[in-house]
Amino acid sequence: MMDADKQKELKQLSQYLEAKGFQEVRYYIKRKKRQYLNVRNQQIYSRDFGDETEYLAEGQKAGRRGYTYFNQPFNHAVIADRMNDCAKSSIIPWQERQYCQNGDLCDEPWEDPAEIKAVLEAAEKKAFAIKETAVVSECSYETVRETIYLLDHQENLLSDQTSYSCGRLRIVSKANGHIETGDCCIYGEKIRDLNIVEAAAKTAAMAAEGLGGIPVLSGEYPILLENRVAAEILEAFLPVFYAENLYDGMSVLSGKEGTSIGTAALQLMEQPLLPGGRCRRKVDDEGIPVQEKSLITDGIFTAKLYNSAAAVKESRKSSGNGFKSSAAADVETGVTNIVIRGGEDMTKSQEQLIKQMGEGLLVTGVDGVFAGVNHQTGDFSLIAKGLQIKPGKKTKPFREVTIAGNFIKLLQDIEGLGEEWAMTLPARQCVAAPDILMKKLTVSGL
Amino acid sequence: MLNPDLAEKILDYGMSHGGDFVEIFMEDTRQTNLTMLGDELIRSSVGKLAGIGIRVFRNMESIYFHTENESEAHIFALMKKLLNTGKVYKRSPLGERIDYAPNGQVRLPVKFGIKEQLSLLNRCNQAGIRAVECIFQMRTNYVDMDQKVQIINTEGVNVSDRRIKTRLHITAYAKDGDMIQSSYIGPGAMGGFEFYEMINAEEYAVRVAREAKAMLPARPCPTGRLPVVIANGFGGLLFHEACGHSLEAAGMLDGASEFSGRIGQKVAPAKVTLIDDGSIPGEWGSLMIDDEGNETRKNVLIDKGILQGCLSDRLSARRMGTTVTGSGRRENYQYPPVSRMTNTFIAAGDDRPEDMIASIEKGIYVKNINGGSVNTATGQFNFNTMGTYLIEQGEITVPVHSATLIGTGSEILQKIEMVGSDFKLGQGYCFAGSGTVYVGAGQPTVKIREMTVGGEQV
Numbered sequence: 033m034m035d036a037d038k039q040k041e042l043k044q045l046s047q048y049l050e051a052k053g054f055q056e057v058r059y060y061i062k063r064k065k066r067q068y069l070n071v072r073n074q075q076i077y078s079r080d081f082g083d084e085t086e087y088l089a090e091g092q093k094a095g096r097r098g099y100t101y102f103n104q105p106f107n108h109a110v111i112a113d114r115m116n117d118c119a120k121s122s123i124i125p126w127q128e129r130q131y132c133q134n135g136d137l138c139d140e141p142w143e144d145p146a147e148i149k150a151v152l153e154a155a156e157k158k159a160f161a162i163k164e165t166a167v168v169s170e171c172s173y174e175t176v177r178e179t180i181y182l183l184d185h186q187e188n189l190l191s192d193q194t195s196y197s198c199g200r201l202r203i204v205s206k207a208n209g210h211i212e213t214g215d216c217c218i219y220g221e222k223i224r225d226l227n228i229v230e231a232a233a234k235t236a237a238m239a240a241e242g243l244g245g246i247p248v249l250s251g252e253y254p255i256l257l258e259n260r261v262a263a264e265i266l267e268a269f270l271p272v273f274y275a276e277n278l279y280d281g282m283s284v285l286s287g288k289e290g291t292s293i294g295t296a297a298l299q300l301m302e303q304p305l306l307p308g309g310r311c312r313r314k315v316d317d318e319g320i321p322v323q324e325k326s327l328i329t330d331g332i333f334t335a336k337l338y339n340s341a342a343a344v345k346e347s348r349k350s351s352g353n354g355f356k357s358s359a360a361a362d363v364e365t366g367v368t369n370i371v372i373r374g375g376e377d378m379t380k381s382q383e384q385l386i387k388q389m390g391e392g393l394l395v396t397g398v399d400g401v402f403a404g405v406n407h408q409t410g411d412f413s414l415i416a417k418g419l420q421i422k423p424g425k426k427t428k429p430f431r432e433v434t435i436a437g438n439f440i441k442l443l444q445d446i447e448g449l450g451e452e453w454a455m456t457l458p459a460r461q462c463v464a465a466p467d468i469l470m471k472k473l474t475v476s477g478l
Numbered sequence: 479m480l481n482p483d484l485a486e487k488i489l490d491y492g493m494s495h496g497g498d499f500v501e502i503f504m505e506d507t508r509q510t511n512l513t514m515l516g517d518e519l520i521r522s523s524v525g526k527l528a529g530i531g532i533r534v535f536r537n538m539e540s541i542y543f544h545t546e547n548e549s550e551a552h553i554f555a556l557m558k559k560l561l562n563t564g565k566v567y568k569r570s571p572l573g574e575r576i577d578y579a580p581n582g583q584v585r586l587p588v589k590f591g592i593k594e595q596l597s598l599l600n601r602c603n604q605a606g607i608r609a610v611e612c613i614f615q616m617r618t619n620y621v622d623m624d625q626k627v628q629i630i631n632t633e634g635v636n637v638s639d640r641r642i643k644t645r646l647h648i649t650a651y652a653k654d655g656d657m658i659q660s661s662y663i664g665p666g667a668m669g670g671f672e673f674y675e676m677i678n679a680e681e682y683a684v685r686v687a688r689e690a691k692a693m694l695p696a697r698p699c700p701t702g703r704l705p706v707v708i709a710n711g712f713g714g715l716l717f718h719e720a721c722g723h724s725l726e727a728a729g730m731l732d733g734a735s736e737f738s739g740r741i742g743q744k745v746a747p748a749k750v751t752l753i754d755d756g757s758i759p760g761e762w763g764s765l766m767i768d769d770e771g772n773e774t775r776k777n778v779l780i781d782k783g784i785l786q787g788c789l790s791d792r793l794s795a796r797r798m799g800t801t802v803t804g805s806g807r808r809e810n811y812q813y814p815p816v817s818r819m820t821n822t823f824i825a826a827g828d829d830r831p832e833d834m835i836a837s838i839e840k841g842i843y844v845k846n847i848n849g850g851s852v853n854t855a856t857g858q859f860n861f862n863t864m865g866t867y868l869i870e871q872g873e874i875t876v877p878v879h880s881a882t883l884i885g886t887g888s889e890i891l892q893k894i895e896m897v898g899s900d901f902k903l904g905q906g907y908c909f910a911g912s913g914t915v916y917v918g919a920g921q922p923t924v925k926i927r928e929m930t931v932g933g934e935q936v
């Protein structure tokens with residue numbers, strides 16, 4: 033539970049703010065604990081440790097919202113001044129909140145750094161067992177625990193927590209003047225669950241396999257997006273499901289609710305308590321329960337995502353998708369764990385999907401999703417690398433091409449899904465996806 | 479400011495428990511971040527964070543921890559947990575504190591209520607909507623920051639700095655039927671509210687509104703290898719991505735960058751000079767001192783085509799056996815510093831932009847960019863264009879959809895054919911290992927002989 037001293041400090045602050053004319057003073061509190069260890073050349077290279085708590089205080093003054101963030105709650109006068117300024121100028125009205133039940137909290141001790149170091153050293157050795165491995169520039173393990181508390185003026189306290197541990201690898205391969213990289217990010221509860229040693233071997237082999245890649249000819253190609261790539265592209269397009277974007281034509285899905293946007297067997301779900309999911313939450317950052325929901329059902333766009341502010345505009349309730357990137361930030365729209373599924377007849381091993389494709393490209397890496405996707409049009413254009421497939425087998429590597437297409441077309445053109453899932457890199461939200469086989473994308477190369 | 483006795487105790491503890499270098503970074507930052515969509519305030523964040531970060535080196539190993547609890551008891555509890563044994567090293571005595579400060583002209587944002595800032599945003603949005611009829615939405619973001627830092631280390635450094643920054647980011651959305659196009663501009667400065675008396679923010683809003691409208695007839699962008707002309711200003715982010723990141727020391731270790739081991743070699747035509755300069759007065763990407771307490775400076779990375787060096791922070795300099803370049807940066811006390819860029823740009827040449835366009839039979843003209851990224855080991859970069867036009871028979875003709883331009887840093891440098899005389903610097907952010915930092919990126923108009931253009935029309 034929340035530290036008693038911190039609760040006492042906040043009570044004193046509330047009393048001070050009430051004396052300054054604020055009513056219904058409430059707090060959003062986020063505590064983030066993080067331990068990170070990186071090994072290089074069989075030595076600990078860097079070790080970071082953080083434990084920080086940030087607060088957002090809100091209070092009502094004449095129907096207007098006064099608010100400010102801080103991390104040192106004892107500075108009462110500064111906090112009150114900033115809240116006053118906001119309440120005087122703000123056009124944001126005060127919104128009532130109702131809190132639901134608590135999530136589960138745990139505060140297990142950190143894992144032993146000596147055990148982490150030993151596993152990472154073994155992983156690094158394994159990577160160097162592949163002769164093309166020149167540099168292991170990242171071989172790290174990170175554990176993050178985020179706990180949120182919502183405390184209202186009646187001292188109702190709501191809390192929830194998400195945590196993950198993650199192993200990261202970046203391996204640089206070199207041979208005959210060629211350079212290629214392999215990246216990996218795997219999740220689990222403890223370092224011994226991750227099998228990071230085997231992941232290092234696979235990542236090093238993947239980097240070596242990509243050596244000597246050259247661009248392919250420009251044209252339209254059948255494409256198999258490897259699971260990590262598929263998850264990354266889907267994550268980049270999540271904002272097209274947010275009501276705040278759909279409202280004003282700022283999403284490619286505006287006006288398409290209830291219509292077919294994907295292949296008939298396609299399901300896109302939010303599963304807050306997905307086993308193994310990275311963002312496991314019971315409530316959102318506005319204290320509203322996060323429910324399982326289907327964004328796409330049998331190919332039909334079925335659910336928009338709302339935070340409280342977006343819901344008010346359409347006179348409806350929030351869908352439990354109000355999340356904050358930090359205590360300081362305003363509530364935006366966000367998700368917990370998103371998963372994509374298809375019918376059983378669509379689900380196959382990667383080998384079977386490659387055979388089904390016959391000739392085309394297996395895309396094992398993309399970059400540039402930060403800027404290369406357009407939510408209004410659904411268009412994307414991303415740098416890609418991978419392996420050429422012909423006939424039904426992996427052949428030569430390719431790189432330095434772009435793959436371009438449209439999000440809706442991508443969903444409609446899905447011809448098969450893989451069996452193994454990958455999750456996106458650590459961020460506020462998590463997308464889990466299998467390999468995705470699609471009819472075609474435009475490739476720009478030679 | 480940190481109590482000097484506590485600072486001495488922290489340094490002494492670190493140096494007597496295996497650390498051969500100890501650094502304290504103390505920060506107190508007030509920030510305002512407001513976004514208006516039309517006349518509605520949709521995002522608002524106002525407040526202050528403060529805390530301390532302590533970094534200890536043990537030979538090549540770095541240990542870093544941070545906390546907002548600046549009490550002696552809490553700091554020592556953490557230090558004892560992370561550093562409990564080891565050799566004893568001597569340290570330099572703490573020097574007399576040197577205080578860096580903004581010039582006297584700065585009008586501190588804290589003196590202005592957010593009412594004034596909201597009024598500025600609303601004026602920008604209304605100006606764009608009024609000036610151009612097909613603009614259906616304007617979105618403007620305002621940021622200001624007042625960051626006070628103190629940096630102390632066992633080599634005697636004891637400095638403080640106060641960094642005042644402000645920036646607008648104005649986006650216009652134009653619509654014609656189903657077609658929506660947007661354009662943005664992001665003017666910013668190292669300075670306070672006086673910046674908005676020096677620029678005409680509403681004129682910027684009208685300009686981006688017109689640019690968004692101009693893109694409405696855009697047609698699909700061609701694919702393939704084409705000559706590309708990138709306009710002066712923030713287009714310089716191309717070189718931030720294509721070469722800058724690969725020249726940050728942290729990425730060059732053990733031969734892990736495409737430029738590792740190439741210092742002194744010719745990497746570009748003689749007309750190319752690439753500079754990173756964090757000391758330009760008043761610039762958005764500038765700092766008086768970096769986040770390790772070193773004065774920022776002009777670092778010439780490529781001089782007339784010859785690779786001169788890289789950007790180095792203290793830890794990378796130790797690991798590589800080089801010297802620091804005033805490039806150690808971090809978003810805040812929650813991150814250890816690493817080598818990062820400040821204001822990075824291609825210096826002006828003497829070619830004329832109109833000659834560049836006239837020399838191309840079929841190619842692409844890029845007025846602005848959305849952003850990009852790079853794999854520093856292979857040098858493969860990508861960046862997404864905004865305000866993209868076709869060049870046909872020596873003339874800029876029609877707008878085309880945004881495209882992704884790709885290549886490798888070393889290849890693109892060799893393909894720079896013409897460098898204009900119309901140098902301009904733009905303002906933005908860089909997202910990387912030590913968090914989000916403010917950067918400048920610039921160039922004159924530049925012609926690249928050939929790039930892979932990732933459009934949608936084969």
